[in-house]
Each structure stands twice: as C-alpha cells, then as structure tokens.
Amino acid sequence: MLEVALFVPCYVDQLYPAIAVATVELLERFGVKVHYPERQTCCGQPMANSGFFDDAVPLVRRMADVFAPYEHVVCPSGSCTSMVRNHTEALVPGDDGVLALRKKTFELCEFLHDVVKVRPEGRFPHRVGLHQSCHGLRGLRLGSGSERLVSPSNKVRALIEGLDGLQLLELARPDDCCGFGGTFAVAEEALSCAMGRDRIADHERAGAEVITGTDISCLMHMDGLLRRERKPQRVLHVAELLAEATA
Amino acid sequence: MGARDEILNAVRAGSPPPVALPEEARFRGLRYPDLRDQFARSVAAVGGTCVFVRGSLEEALLALPQYRSAAKVASLVPGVERANVDPAAVADPHLLRDVDFCVLAAELGVAENGAVWITNHGGLGRAVAFLTQQLAIVLRAETLVHNMHEAYQHISIPRPGFGVFLSGPSKTADIEQALVIGAHGARSCTVLVLE
Amino acid sequence: MSAFSENAQAFIADGPRLAWHDKAIWFVRQKRDTARAAVPEWEELRATASQIKAHTLSRLAGYLEQFEANAIELGAVVHWARDADEHNRIVHEILRERGVKRLVKSKSMLTEECHLNPYLEERGIEVVDTDLGERIVQFRHEPPSHIVMPAIHLKKEEIGDLFHEKLGTPQGLADPKALTEAARQHLREKFLAADAGLTGVNFAIAETGGIVVCTNEGNADLGTSLPPLHIACMGIEKIVPGTRELAVFLRLLARSATGQPITTYTSHFHGPRPAGELHVVIVDRGRSKILGRSEFRASLKCIRCGACLNTCPVYRRSGGHSYGVTVPGPIGSTLAPHADAAKYAGLPFASTLCGSCSDVCPVHVDLHHQLLAWRGELARQGLVPLGKRIVSRVGAFVLARSWLYQIAGKLVRWVVPLLPARLLRANAWGRQRDLPPMPRESFSEIWRKRGRS
Numbered sequence: 001m002l003e004v005a006l007f008v009p010c011y012v013d014q015l016y017p018a019i020a021v022a023t024v025e026l027l028e029r030f031g032v033k034v035h036y037p038e039r040q041t042c043c044g045q046p047m048a049n050s051g052f053f054d055d056a057v058p059l060v061r062r063m064a065d066v067f068a069p070y071e072h073v074v075c076p077s078g079s080c081t082s083m084v085r086n087h088t089e090a091l092v093p094g095d096d097g098v099l100a101l102r103k104k105t106f107e108l109c110e111f112l113h114d115v116v117k118v119r120p121e122g123r124f125p126h127r128v129g130l131h132q133s134c135h136g137l138r139g140l141r142l143g144s145g146s147e148r149l150v151s152p153s154n155k156v157r158a159l160i161e162g163l164d165g166l167q168l169l170e171l172a173r174p175d176d177c178c179g180f181g182g183t184f185a186v187a188e189e190a191l192s193c194a195m196g197r198d199r200i201a202d203h204e205r206a207g208a209e210v211i212t213g214t215d216i217s218c219l220m221h222m223d224g225l226l227r228r229e230r231k232p233q234r235v236l237h238v239a240e241l242l243a244e245a246t247a
Numbered sequence: 248m249g250a251r252d253e254i255l256n257a258v259r260a261g262s263p264p265p266v267a268l269p270e271e272a273r274f275r276g277l278r279y280p281d282l283r284d285q286f287a288r289s290v291a292a293v294g295g296t297c298v299f300v301r302g303s304l305e306e307a308l309l310a311l312p313q314y315r316s317a318a319k320v321a322s323l324v325p326g327v328e329r330a331n332v333d334p335a336a337v338a339d340p341h342l343l344r345d346v347d348f349c350v351l352a353a354e355l356g357v358a359e360n361g362a363v364w365i366t367n368h369g370g371l372g373r374a375v376a377f378l379t380q381q382l383a384i385v386l387r388a389e390t391l392v393h394n395m396h397e398a399y400q401h402i403s404i405p406r407p408g409f410g411v412f413l414s415g416p417s418k419t420a421d422i423e424q425a426l427v428i429g430a431h432g433a434r435s436c437t438v439l440v441l442e
Numbered sequence: 443m444s445a446f447s448e449n450a451q452a453f454i455a456d457g458p459r460l461a462w463h464d465k466a467i468w469f470v471r472q473k474r475d476t477a478r479a480a481v482p483e484w485e486e487l488r489a490t491a492s493q494i495k496a497h498t499l500s501r502l503a504g505y506l507e508q509f510e511a512n513a514i515e516l517g518a519v520v521h522w523a524r525d526a527d528e529h530n531r532i533v534h535e536i537l538r539e540r541g542v543k544r545l546v547k548s549k550s551m552l553t554e555e556c557h558l559n560p561y562l563e564e565r566g567i568e569v570v571d572t573d574l575g576e577r578i579v580q581f582r583h584e585p586p587s588h589i590v591m592p593a594i595h596l597k598k599e600e601i602g603d604l605f606h607e608k609l610g611t612p613q614g615l616a617d618p619k620a621l622t623e624a625a626r627q628h629l630r631e632k633f634l635a636a637d638a639g640l641t642g643v644n645f646a647i648a649e650t651g652g653i654v655v656c657t658n659e660g661n662a663d664l665g666t667s668l669p670p671l672h673i674a675c676m677g678i679e680k681i682v683p684g685t686r687e688l689a690v691f692l693r694l695l696a697r698s699a700t701g702q703p704i705t706t707y708t709s710h711f712h713g714p715r716p717a718g719e720l721h722v723v724i725v726d727r728g729r730s731k732i733l734g735r736s737e738f739r740a741s742l743k744c745i746r747c748g749a750c751l752n753t754c755p756v757y758r759r760s761g762g763h764s765y766g767v768t769v770p771g772p773i774g775s776t777l778a779p780h781a782d783a784a785k786y787a788g789l790p791f792a793s794t795l796c797g798s799c800s801d802v803c804p805v806h807v808d809l810h811h812q813l814l815a816w817r818g819e820l821a822r823q824g825l826v827p828l829g830k831r832i833v834s835r836v837g838a839f840v841l842a843r844s845w846l847y848q849i850a851g852k853l854v855r856w857v858v859p860l861l862p863a864r865l866l867r868a869n870a871w872g873r874q875r876d877l878p879p880m881p882r883e884s885f886s887e888i889w890r891k892r893g894r895s
Contacts, residue, residue, distance in 0.1 A: 013851065015878055015881065017888055021885065036889050038844070038886060041843075047834045049814075051814075052821050052831065053821070055837070134797055135795075138801060145801060147802045149482070149484040175798070182794075183830065188792065189451075189870040191450050191756055195794075224875025253524055254506075257730035260734060268493070269490045269497075273486065293706070357704075362708070376663070395693050406516055406652070406713065407516040407517055410712075412707075412708040413706065413707060422598050424591070424594070432706070
C-alpha cells in the first residue's frame with residue numbers, strides 16, 4: 001500500500017482546511033495511507049519570492065527534516081510543490097536531505113495521475129473552467145501549456161474530464177496568469193486585479209459555473225474579486241471537486 | 248590600453264566554461280512533399296505573387312499590368328524587352344529613384360518562407376531593388392530549396408559584396424498591427440519561376 | 443510603490459485603453475503561435491539556437507577577433523566602444539569628419555540605449571529614424587514602447603493627428619494604408635537626401651566578417667544603398683559563428699517576433715559598397731560584465747525578438763513606457779538592474795514569475811528564473827523595501843516554530859472576522875477583493891481532533 005506524508009501549505013492549513021480534508025479523503029479513497037507530520041509549517045516560498053533567500057533557507061531545511069521519515073510527500077498546491085522541486089537546490093545546494101525531499105515531493109494531481117495512476121469515476125454535473133495555475137503548469141509541467149509545440153497533455157484535465165456530467169469549457173486564453181503571484185497580489189494591486197478580472201471574464205464568457213484549479217492561492221484571488229463584485233461563479237479546488245464527485 | 252583590448256580582456260575574464268556547438272545533424276529542417284507548391288504558397292503568404300513560367304520571360308512579364316504601364320523599367324536580367332534603364336551602368340544610385348518596374352535574378356528560392364536570394368545586382372545600383380515601385384524576380388525552378396539550412400548550403404555570398412534574402416513586397420504593421428503592403432521598398436513582388 | 447508600480451497603475455486606470463493594448467499585443471503572441479505550428483521541429487530548433495548561443499558566449503573573445511579580422515579584410519573599419527559615451531563619440535566623429543549633416547537610421551535598440559539621437563542632434567546633425575514606428579515616436583519625442591513595434595501603444599487616430607501636424611495629411615485621416623503612404627513619400631525624400639545611413643546589427647557572422655540586418659520595410663536597405671557611408675552598431679553578443687548557425691536564428695526570429703516566416707529583407711553586408719565606407723562599431727556597455735555573472739549570462743543569448751514582451755501578462759497590461767527603460771518587458775527587467783540596481787529594483791518584481799516568457803523565448807533564456815535571482819540579489823544589496831524585509835523576517839521567525847505558527851494562525855482566524863469592513867477594505871488586498879471566510883479550525887486542529895498521526 002502506498003504511504004504518503006501530506007504537505008499542507010500554511011495558508012491551506014489556516015484558511016482553507018477543507019481542501020486538506022478533501023485531499024486526505026481522496027487519497028484514502030484511492031487506497032493511499034496518509035500521514036500528516038504535525039510539525040510542518042511552510043516551505044519558505046513567500047520569503048524566497050521576495051528575495052529573502054536567507055529567511056527561506058532554514059524553513060527549507062526544517063521541511064526536509066520534518067518529512068525525512070516518509071517516502072512520498074503530496075501537496076495540494078502546484079506553487080509550493082514547484083518551490084520544493086525547482087528552487088531548493090539553488091537555496092540549499094549540496095544538501096542530501098533537501099535533495100531527498102525534492103525527489104519525493106509531488107503535487108496532488110500529478111501524484112494521482114502518475115503514481116497512483118487513477119482515473120476517477122464519479123459525478124460532477126456542472127460547467128467547469130479549469131484555471132491552470134502557472135507554477136504547476138510551467139514549473140511542474142502538469143500540462144503542455146500553450147507556448148510550446150509539444151503534444152497536448154494535461155494531468156488535471158485527465159483526472160476530471162471523465163466525471164459524469166462535467167462539461168469542461170474552452171477558454172480563450174487557457175493559461176494566461178491570474179495575477180496572484182504571491183506578494184505581487186498586494187505590491188502590484190492594480191495589475192493583479194486587472195489580470196484576475198480578465199481571467200474571470202474569460203470563464204464567464206465560456207459559461208463557467210465553477211472555476212477549479214490546483215492552487216487555492218490563485219483561486220482565492222479570483223474568489224475575492226468574484227465575491228466583491230457579487231458574481232455567481234464559485235471557485236473549487238480540484239481536490240474538493242474530486243472528493244465531491246467521487247464520494 | 249585601448250577600448251578593444253579592454254573589452255576583449257573583460258570578455259575573456261567573464262567567459263564561461265566551453266560549450267560545444269550542436270552536432271551537424273541538428274542543422275536540418277522540414278522538407279516538403281511538393282517543393283514548388285510550398286514555395287508558391289509561401290510567396291503568397293508573404294504578400295507576393297508566384298508565377299510558374301513555361302514560355303518566354305517577356306510574355307510572362309507582359310501579363311503583369313504594372314509592367315505594361317511602367318515608364319521606367321530597370322532590368323539586370325536579359326530578355327526583358329521593355330527595359331530602358333541599366334542599374335549596372337549608373338554612377339549614382341540616386342538616378343534610379345524613378346524606376347517604376349525592376350526585374351532581378353535570384354540564385355534560389357526558399358520554400359519555407361518564400362524568400363529569394365539576390366546578390367549585388369548591379370554593384371552601386373543595388374538600390375534599385377528597394378527604390379523600385381514594383382519588383383519582379385526571376386529564378387529557375389531547379390534552384391528551389393526546402394528551408395534556410397539548405398539555402399545557406401547553396402548560395403554564394405559575395406565577399407566583399409551585398410546579398411539579401413528578399414521575401415515578398417515591403418510591408419509594415421506598425422500602425423495598430425494593420426498589415427500594409429508597400430512600406431518603403433517595393434509595393435509588389437512577383438516571383439517568376441522558370442520551368 | 444516603485445516607479446513601475448505607479449506607471450502601471452496609471453496605465454490600468456484607462457480601462458478601455460488597457461483592454462485594447464492587451465488585446466493588440468496578445469494578437470501578436472497568437473500570430474507567433476500560428477507560425478510555430480508550421481515548423482514541427484520548433485522545440486528542437488529552440489534548443490539548437492540556445493546551444494549555439496551558449497557555445498558562442500563561451501568563446502566570445504575568439505569569435506569577436508575572428509569577426510573583426512574578416513570584416514577588416516573586406517574593407518570595413520571596425521571600432522570598439524566600452525560604453526554609451528564612447529559609442530556616441532565614435533559615431534559622431536565618423537560623421538563629423540565627413541561633413542555629414544543628414545543621417546537616416548534604421549531600428550537599433552543599442553543606439554536607443556546609448557541615447558545617440560539627442561547626442562548627434564545637439565551637435566548639428568539631423569537624425570531621421572526611418573522605421574515607421576520609430577519615426578512616429580520620434581515625431582512625438584517619446585521612446586519606443588516595444589522593441590519590435592515601437593508605436594504599438596498608439597491608436598491610428600493618434601497617428602493620424604500626428605501626421606496631420608507633421609506631414610500635412612488631411613485632418614481626421616486614420617487609415618493605416620493612407621498614413622503609411624504619406625510616411626513612404628516623406629521618408630523617401632529623406633533617404634534620397636541623406637549623407638549617411640546608420641543601422642543596427644541583428645547578427646554578425648564571425649566566419650565571414652559580414653553583418654546581417656533584418657527589416658520588413660526596406661528602410662535599412664534604402665538608408666545604406668543610397669548614401670556612401672554605412673555605420674553599423676552592434677552589441678558584442680550579436681556574434682554568430684557562421685552561416686550554418688545563422689540559418690537557425692533566421693528561422694526563429696521573425697516567427698517569434700511577428701509570426702512571419704522571415705522578415706521581408708534579410709540583408710547581408712560584407713564590406714562596404716563600391717566607392718563607399720562601412721564602419722562597424724562594436725559596443726560593450728556592460729555586456730562583458732553580464733557575461734561574467736553565471737546566473738544572468740544567459741540573457742546575452744537574446745536575439746531581441748520581443749516574444750517575451752508579447753506573452754507577458756504584465757507587459758500587455760502596463761505598456762513599455764511603464765518600465766522606464768529602453769528595453770522593457772521580461773528581458774528588459776533582467777538586463778536593466780545590471781546598469782543601476784537601485785533605479786531599476788522594481789523591475790524584477792514587476793512579474794508574477796508565471797514563466798510564459800521563458801517558454802516562448804526562441805533561445806531558451808531562463809527569464810523568470812533570472813527575475814527571481816535578481817530578487818535575491820536586490821535583497822542582498824538592501825534594495826528591497828523595508829516593509830517587505832520586516833514581513834519576511836517576522837514570517838521566517840514564526841514559521842520556524844510550529845507552536846508559534848499555530849498560535850499566529852488562530853489569532854488571524856479569530857481577529858479578522860471582528861475587524862470592521864472599513865478597515866478590511868482599506869488595504870492593497872481588501873480594496874478590490876473580499877477575504878475568504880475565516881474557518882473555525884485549521885486543518886492541523888481538525889486532524890488532531892480526529893486522533894490521527
């Protein structure tokens with residue numbers, strides 16, 4: 001039986017616990033045993049994102065330590081996973097523990113798609129727009145992306161398109177950035193909101209009822225705009241969508 | 248120490264460890280099932296016109312209204328009967344300013360992009376290719392190549408001298424991305440491919 | 443707020459114009475995608491181009507010397523300039539010695555960087571930018587907003603008004619074809635009256651000593667085939683080993699820039715024309731320094747296609763002028779801080795690090811990685827705002843201790859719902875966005891309650 005340690009991003013732990021709950025449900029439903037190392041806090045991405053690599057380094061080392069006993073680490077966030085896989089080498093070079101962490105950390109969808117190799121069956125009768133969060137898309141290659149000439153593929157899409165009644169909609173710009181970008185969301189408020197609104201408008205024009213994705217950071221930003229502007233669309237993290245659909 | 252030495256020393260000091268050039272096999276490109284067809288499509292796509300000529304050059308030119316109505320016709324290609332300006336004979340390229348129609352020979356044509364390779368074309372008179380209002384290029388069908396890799400394997404590059412890959416008429420999209428044919432150079436480009 | 447931030451905010455305030463600008467530039471990105479589809483080997487081509495550039499940069503001094511020797515043999519005169527001042531002086535001296543009063547220029551971002559135009563104009567030389575977009579911004583006394591499409595920020599009506607004022611076109615004429623015709627007539631006279639022509643260099647061929655200039659309009663060719671003097675200005679990184687390598691770049695450049703398979707004119711100049719002169723000015727201006735910095739040296743592979751600008755969601759919604767630097771967008775944001783880190787410290791943060799730029803770059807410049815590397819460098823130099831530094835320090839302190847992190851999280855979840863809406867909405871998040879509802883329990887608490895481990 002596959003055993004994993006759950007890596008719950010700090011903002012998911014504190015602000016969106018339902019996503020972590022859904023992630024556990026989902027993994028267990030597909031026969032995976034889930035551990036949750038309670039000492040975990042953060043991968044250091046917000047600090048690194050602002051250039052304060054020195055502040056991030058101890059957090060990276062700590063994380064490697066907390067997750068050392070486990071063979072697989074699964075995280076319901078593309079950006080946190082990308083941080084671990086793509087940026088920890090430069091931050092903490094030559095560290096075996098950090099290297100080990102890099103090799104075993106997966107985003108949830110890629111884990112389900114590549115390791116558990118499941119294609120979920122269930123029902124989700126809604127019109128769904130898939131928001132392809134940038135770090136997961138281009139950092140982890142969860143999908144082929146619109147920029148490169150490669151055969152089209154998308155792990156997230158593969159997991160949800162088989163659900164009964166789910167209408168996956170075509171967007172005009174399938175992978176334009178939503179404008180969250182970490183501290184960018186507040187440091188470049190005007191740009192961030194303009195970008196978020198454009199994403200929402202794309203989903204609206206496509207007729208989306210639900211906007212889903214791998215990163216609640218992006219979704220939280222779009223949700224913030226949706227609710228301020230009293231729009232009917234709802235955001236739903238793909239873990240919650242799948243948990244609901246396969247319940 | 249002069250600028251040259253300072254710069255070269257700074258470059259040497261900053262140089263990264265050696266990186267190899269890609270191996271020969273990587274310098275190859277797409278080849279098309281129908282070379283002539285692809286070339287014609289590419290010329291059209293860049294705003295030009297491609298005509299395959301079986302008869303005489305003059306006949307083919309006479310089919311073009313811009314040639315028939317041109318007052319000043321420059322040609323570096325023999326057999327252009329209406330030619331009355333010789334770009335190779337001018338001592339001052341400014342004298343070519345009122346050429347209406349110009350006929351030049353190209354060494355080859357490239358199917359992937361509709362470009363033709365033209366060299367020197369009259370030494371001082373090379374300005375004629377850009378001053379002329381309408382341009383006609385003559386090339387032989389057997390000189391068509393598939394892509395730029397093949398083109399560079401076959402073209403002669405005059406040293407010293409001038410050569411240009413010319414692809415269609417002059418154009419710009421600088422005003423609101425609206426494509427306008429005929430910026431500063433030729434307003435039209437007809438490629439006459441002699442079979 | 444950085445200068446960029448303020449400029450971007452102003453740009454965004456004009457909603458309809460913002461939408462128009464974003465759409466216009468996205469259209470160019472789409473044209474690139476269409477062009478790419480015609481080249482099944484596109485990704486291999488990018489990898490090959492990247493390796494050629496990396497190889498060239500690893501042997502740059504040798505290639506520069508080879509280029510110089512070959513160029514001289516063909517009859518060109520080769521000059522070297524360490525910085526912008528030296529470049530401007532050299533160009534001016536060449537012109538002054540020959541009594542040049544009227545100069546025509548085709549597009550050269552390098553000469554823009556060096557602010558050559560005002561330098562020459564102050565010394566009594568008429569400088570006419572002949573690329574249509576460049577002429578438009580020259581008339582308006584403003585810098586280009588895009589490295590390939592200098593006037594992309596302007597609507598045709600604005601250009602119509604400008605031409606009415608400067609060229610006497612009819613009031614209200616805004617048809618691009620008619621405006622281009624007016625510019626054609628106007629600039630033709632300039633080409634014919636010019637004493638000298640100045641171009642940039644897209645590629646300098648080491649093996650042959652030739653230079654290659656790519657244009658769509660034919661302005662570089664008119665400017666260099668009519669007057670007897672041709673001055674070509676190039677950065678040291680423009681070198682390619684030979685024509686075999688050149689083919690690779692020519693297949694990528696126009697497709698990446700505008701979606702065309704190749705530019706209308708790809709002109710190869712080997713030595714001066716008969717009874718003429720060719721001067722090549724090789725410019726460093728900080729490039730050798732970048733070469734020495736392993737994290738940033740890949741930015742020297744850039745072939746100035748502009749694809750990264752076109753795809754950048756930030757550039758499209760802020761415009762080139764917001765960056766306050768000659769070359770804007772992602773490539774500009776990694777090049778600018780080398781010259782003045784303090785002045786341009788905001789630029790590496792003018793990005794969400796979405797990575798689209800790196801994926802469109804024809805030569806695999808790792809743009810978004812460089813922007814992150816710059817953030818680290820700027821933080822080390824103390825050039826990141828104090829507020830951010832404090833947040834980072836406090837955050838790192840709290841997050842290193844799980845008990846403290848749990849308490850902090852609980853505090854946030856308890857306090858936020860108690861805060862008045864006015865306060866919640868008075869900050870950079872809350873002004874335009876709601877906060878999510880605060881959950882009663884964190885996941886850690888839920889997990890512990892279930893008695894799991």
